[in-house]
Amino acid sequence: MRTIYSEDHRLHFPQAELSGGQFVTPFERPSRVEYVLNRLRERKLTDIVPPAAVDMRPVQALLDPGYLTFLETAWDDWKTAGMEGEIIAANVPARGMHMDRIPENIDGKVGYYCHASETAITRGTWTAALSSLACAQTAQRHVAAGAGSAFALCRPPGHHATADQYGGYCFINNAAVVAEMFRASGAGRVAILDIDFHHGNGTQSLFYDRSDVMFASLHGAPQETYPYYLGYADETGKGAGEGFNLNYPMTAGTGYGAWSHALDDAIAKIMAWGPEALVISLGVDAYKEDPISFFKLESDDFTDAGRRIGRMKLPTVFCMEGGYAIEAVGVNTVNVLEGFMDA
Numbered sequence: 633m634r635t636i637y638s639e640d641h642r643l644h645f646p647q648a649e650l651s652g653g654q655f656v657t658p659f660e661r662p663s664r665v666e667y668v669l670n671r672l673r674e675r676k677l678t679d680i681v682p683p684a685a686v687d688m689r690p691v692q693a694l695l696d697p698g699y700l701t702f703l704e705t706a707w708d709d710w711k712t713a714g715m716e717g718e719i720i721a722a723n724v725p726a727r728g729m730h731m732d733r734i735p736e737n738i739d740g741k742v743g744y745y746c747h748a749s750e751t752a753i754t755r756g757t758w759t760a761a762l763s764s765l766a767c768a769q770t771a772q773r774h775v776a777a778g779a780g781s782a783f784a785l786c787r788p789p790g791h792h793a794t795a796d797q798y799g800g801y802c803f804i805n806n807a808a809v810v811a812e813m814f815r816a817s818g819a820g821r822v823a824i825l826d827i828d829f830h831h832g833n834g835t836q837s838l839f840y841d842r843s844d845v846m847f848a849s850l851h852g853a854p855q856e857t858y859p860y861y862l863g864y865a866d867e868t869g870k871g872a873g874e875g876f877n878l879n880y881p882m883t884a885g886t887g888y889g890a891w892s893h894a895l896d897d898a899i900a901k902i903m904a905w906g907p908e909a910l911v912i913s914l915g916v917d918a919y920k921e922d923p924i925s926f927f928k929l930e931s932d933d934f935t936d937a938g939r940r941i942g943r944m945k946l947p948t949v950f951c952m953e954g955g956y957a958i959e960a961v962g963v964n965t966v967n968v969l970e971g972f973m974d975a
């Protein structure tokens with residue numbers, strides 16, 4: 633399986649993340665990718681190529697143009713306004729306030745376009761987000777051309793980003809853009825399966841009223857963990873999208889038995905629908921030692937999960953999402969890919 637990777641991910645490395653009332657080194661950091669690259673090489677998965685240039689057309693079709701302009705210009709506007717530090721949202725529109733009036737002041741604008749203030753924007757964030765997107769797009773083209781599967785080693789990740797909000801370390805929803813590109817290249821039905829520990833709120837929101845892209849997510853119950861305000865089992869889609877959104881929230885301490893049961897159910901429902909392409913939001917933070925998650929998967933479980941996904945026998949693009957037990961991220965990620973290829 634080919635991996636698509638860009639060194640430009642390193643341009644996004646905020647100094648700090650707001651966590652537990654303290655500023656800490658961000659859990660989502662560049663070394664995560666180095667562990668994945670090292671493990672790929674150890675396992676002789678050395679078909680690793682840089683992405684082609686990013687194509688903004690499918691992105692502009694899916695995301696809010698004002699949001700994209702904001703991401704592109706936020707750093708310059710922040711500095712022009714005399715702000716000393718990195719961009720962190722301090723004000724957000726809350727209940728009873730206007731949700732649809734965009735402030736002119738950059739500080740207000742940041743809050744409008746942000747849903748979680750742990751995520752900072754730095755000088756290189758936009759370039760890094762575009763490089764991450766470019767990896768996903770190149771993987772999609774490779775698979776659409778008949779490759780069978782590809783791994784986009786995306787960083788920053790994407791599944792928490794909506795049409796017009798960043799947060800959860802995500803800025804552009806790579807998996808959603810890949811699904812949209814599969815649709816544009818002729819696939820009538822596309823499934824997105826999100827196995828990251830956290831609910832893919834951004835992906836859900838982008839396809840919630842659509843019947844051509846099915847979304848399934850296995851994740852920590854929103855009563856107990858981020859993103860808190862979305863990801864319940866009764867969110868099943870709306871309008872034409874009713875029945876095309878599948879959430880599997882699971883409680884703290886969930887191990888592979890219950891998790892794989894949910895995975896099998898999601899796979900069965902996806903296969904019964906008959907999609908022509910599959911996008912995997914590949915987070916490995918369901919791992920037992922992940923510092924910000926609470927599932928109990930072992931490293932070998934990721935191999936088995938990859939095998940179950942591989943048995944779907946669909947053209948598949950893997951987009952890297954989360955995973956913060958940094959030294960295990962490489963093994964767990966590559967285990968999924970090897971399981972997939974062994975199926």
Ligand SMILES: [Zn+2]
Nearest residue numbers: 828829830954
């Ligand atoms: Zn996650």
